[in-house]
Amino acid sequence: GAVVSQHPSRVICKSGTSVKIECRSLDFQATTMFWYRQFPKQSLMLMATSNEGSKATYEQGVEKDKFLINHASLTLSTLTVTSAHPEDSSFYICSAREGAPEAFFGQGTRLTVV
């Protein structure tokens, strides 16, 4: 299947700082990318959907000014957690699709805010 690379896999940051997570589709052009967060023992929660070249669509309850999403090219989307706080600590996962019904997922990023 198609490969989606997410970086970094693990990051620790201080409270109040910003963290950027990258999501790349390595062998296909991702017209749509999704960002999720997942707390322990829980399912994935969709945060936002982004289409290349347009603004992301955020799910209800997700602060767009706190979770900045940029989908500037067909192979790269970034999620920036601004002014991170300990409650933002979570597992963040991106996925991408080219147009086929299935989406392919990155390996996830474990964010810990101390």
Place this chain on the structure above:
Amino acid sequence: LAKTTQPISMDSYEGQEVNITCSHNNIATNDYITWYQQFPSQGPRFIIQGYKTKVTNEVASLFIPADRKSSTLSLPRVSLSDTAVYYCLVGEDNYGQNFVFGPGTRLSVLP
């Protein structure tokens, strides 16, 4: 979006066939049914997808009855490494599809 319902957890033993059923009573005409597998601290992995009847690949089979209001993921002869959470998603084949995950089924394979 069609809501899905799955058992929260299942136990099985190595070598057995495991069937996980997903209910999606309000599935729409254009909706596909997709199953993903997730191991701890990893992103979900695509297993199989179907629209109707039966689909089979090298790892699983997907059975979809004529009314498409449910689907069954069948894992033949499971091993310990199949212990994971399995998610059933239902949605359209278009660019606007949001992949919304339900709670999934936590499968534990015992020796």
